[in-house]
Amino acid sequence: MVISAQEPDDLIGRRFILINASARETFQAQAETGLLVTLIRDPQVLETVDEALFGAIESETLFSMGGAQGRILRAMAKPLGEAPDGSRLALLVLRDETDARRAEQTRADFLANASHELRTPLASLSGFIETLRGHAKEDPKARDRFLGIMQGQAERMSRLVDDLMSLSRIEMNEHVPPSDRVDFVAATQDVVDALALMAADRQVSFATDMPARDGTFITGDRDQVIQVIQNLADNALKYSPAGSTIRLAVEGGLTAEQAAETWNLEAGRMTLLSPDRAGVRYVRLRVTDAGVGLAREHLPRLTERFYRVEGQKSGERPGTGLGLAIVKHIVNRHRGGFVVESQEGKGASFTVYFPMI
Numbered sequence: 001m002v003i004s005a006q007e008p009d010d011l012i013g014r015r016f017i018l019i020n021a022s023a024r025e026t027f028q029a030q031a032e033t034g035l036l037v038t039l040i041r042d043p044q045v046l047e048t049v050d051e052a053l054f055g056a057i058e059s060e061t062l063f064s065m066g067g068a069q070g071r072i073l074r075a076m077a078k079p080l081g082e083a084p085d086g087s088r089l090a091l092l093v094l095r096d097e098t099d100a101r102r103a104e105q106t107r108a109d110f111l112a113n114a115s116h117e118l119r120t121p122l123a124s125l126s127g128f129i130e131t132l133r134g135h136a137k138e139d140p141k142a143r144d145r146f147l148g149i150m151q152g153q154a155e156r157m158s159r160l161v162d163d164l165m166s167l168s169r170i171e172m173n174e175h176v177p178p179s180d181r182v183d184f185v186a187a188t189q190d191v192v193d194a195l196a197l198m199a200a201d202r203q204v205s206f207a208t209d210m211p212a213r214d215g216t217f218i219t220g221d222r223d224q225v226i227q228v229i230q231n232l233a234d235n236a237l238k239y240s241p242a243g244s245t246i247r248l249a250v251e252g253g254l255t256a257e258q259a260a261e262t263w264n265l266e267a268g269r270m271t272l273l274s275p276d277r278a279g280v281r282y283v284r285l286r287v288t289d290a291g292v293g294l295a296r297e298h299l300p301r302l303t304e305r306f307y308r309v310e311g312q313k314s315g316e317r318p319g320t321g322l323g324l325a326i327v328k329h330i331v332n333r334h335r336g337g338f339v340v341e342s343q344e345g346k347g348a349s350f351t352v353y354f355p356m357i
């Protein structure tokens with residue numbers, strides 16, 4: 001915008017005499033000229049403009065537009081000198097920095113969460129070391145028990161660090177398309193085999209419904225595809241009661257609509273990621289458990305880093321809330337889709353689908 005002014009100190013008398021299309025749209029200006037305060041009321045912005053008009057000083061300020069979206073803009077004012085009619089002129093440039101600010105906030109939250117997650121087991125380790133050097137020194141039974149707990153905490157920390165590293169690796173090459181040829185059914189079978197012991201331990205069984213191997217190939221990163229299947233199967237195991245069955249169903253040759261079709265009409269449903277291409281065939285994996293399930297309000301937040309449902313945070317289901325964030329990033333790199341359907345107390349079903357070769 002070009003701003004013109006006659007009198008110093010008359011902050012509300014500043015007029016815009018030129019406004020480009022995007023400023024018009026952003027501030028919903030009705031005309032090409034008018035009073036600046038009808039568009040921007042923020043006193044700091046008005047002052048910044050005045051410094052350019054009468055102080056011949058270039059300056060800038062951040063301000064928030066309010067409204068539902070709460071956009072954050074940077075206002076930069078440059079002096080343009082005097083017009084032929086004697087009025088003063090300044091150029092006001094506004095840049096929308098909302099996305100950059102949000103990204104910054106996300107990074108800050110992420111660091112805060114990561115440090116917090118690391119600090120808890122670390123504090124507990126220090127506490128036990130102190131106890132072991134103190135009054136538990138001569139008590140072999142207590143010593144054994146404490147060492148067991150310490151080992152658990154150390155393992156938790158190392159799992160967390162692994163997950164964080166894996167997440168940042170995945171993010172780093174998220175824009176690089178994967179290139180291996182991956183047999184999706186074979187990958188799923190491998191995961192089921194690898195988790196067999198743990199499942200037996202928890203008295204949960206896997207039931208698979210899959211086409212033959214050699215029929216469903218995708219262009220993927222094999223380790224990452226395995227990681228997706230593993231994270232979903234691992235969650236199903238973790239959130240299922242003893243005696244229940246987890247179903248893994250694989251189906252190939254589907255359109256995007258078929259791959260994402262509703263499975264359980266009664267359940268809450270949330271699309272966590274949808275593919276960005278048309279005319280592609282997909283192979284779909286659906287992991288369905290009969291476990292604790294999820295209330296609807298949790299569904300949109302599941303892929304946020306460190307998001308765990310309240311009440312599951314401590315207790316018998318260890319985890320850091322990174323698994324589904326990792327799944328989302330990997331599926332995104334593969335340009336696939338990700339959907340969750342669940343009902344509290346009635347199990348959950350997680351669906352991922354990948355473009356086929």
Ligand SMILES: Nc1ncnc2c1ncn2[C@@H]1O[C@H](COP(=O)(O)OP(=O)(O)OP(=O)(O)O)[C@@H](O)[C@H]1O
Pocket residue numbers: 163231235236238239289291292293294302307308309312318319320321322323324325347348
């Ligand atoms: N099959 C499921 N049934 C019920 N709740 C689930 C299921 N899968 C995930 N959740 C909920 O979603 C949350 C996030 O899952 P995610 O896999 O990201 O983290 P996690 O399993 O807690 O920890 P991690 O996978 O990092 O070890 C879980 O804490 C749990 O509350």
Ligand SMILES: [Mg+2]
Pocket residue numbers: 231234235319322323324
């Ligand atoms: Mg998990």
